[in-house]
Amino acid sequence: MPKLTIQIPHDLGKEEATRRLQQHFHDIKQRFGQHVSDLEEEWNGHSMQFGFRTFGLKISGLVESEPAEVKVSAELPMAAMMFRGTIERQIRDELAEMLTG
Numbered sequence: 001m002p003k004l005t006i007q008i009p010h011d012l013g014k015e016e017a018t019r020r021l022q023q024h025f026h027d028i029k030q031r032f033g034q035h036v037s038d039l040e041e042e043w044n045g046h047s048m049q050f051g052f053r054t055f056g057l058k059i060s061g062l063v064e065s066e067p068a069e070v071k072v073s074a075e076l077p078m079a080a081m082m083f084r085g086t087i088e089r090q091i092r093d094e095l096a097e098m099l100t101g
Contacts, residue, residue, distance in 0.1 A: 002075075002076050002078070002081055002084075003073060003074070003075060003076070004061075004072075004073065004074045004075075004076050004084065004087065004088060004091075005071070005072070005073045006071070006072040006073075006088060006091055006092055006095070007069050007070070007071050007072075008069060008070045008071075008072075008092060008095045008096055008099055009068060009069045010068065010069060010070060010099040010100070011068065012099060013067060014046055014065055014066060014067045017046075017065040017066075017070055017099060018046045018065040020098055020099060021048070021063060021065055021070065021098075022043065022048075024094070024095075024098045025041060025048070025050075035054055035055070036052045036053070036054050037052070037053045037054075038051070038052060038053040038058075039051070039052045040052065040060075046064065046065040046066075047062060047063065047064040047065065048062070048063045049061075049062055050062070050063065057077045057079055057080050058077060059074055059075065059076060059077070059080070060074065060075050061073050061074030061075060062074075070095060070099065072091060072095070
């Protein structure tokens with residue numbers, strides 16, 4: 001499976017970035033619950049393994065909160081590759097807003 005890797009810089013520090021990420025994922029579940037199934041979220045310190053199914057596609061990955069950036073890496077199914085740019089842009093925009101707002 002192809003990989004998607006995104007790095008978003010921030011100046012919040014590791015603890016605050018992690019707190020915001022945890023809250024943001026809770027908000028995402030509320031907003032997109034009708035489009036997502038089999039949601040898996042496992043936090044281990046400042047990193048989270050995730051997985052979900054949307055529109056019949058299984059997506060999984062890792063979010064890591066670092067002192068000056070948040071890293072997202074995900075495995076995309078081949079069927080999602082034509083939407084890779086849109087997926088990457090949406091993730092980047094959502095996280096940048098959440099980390100600066």
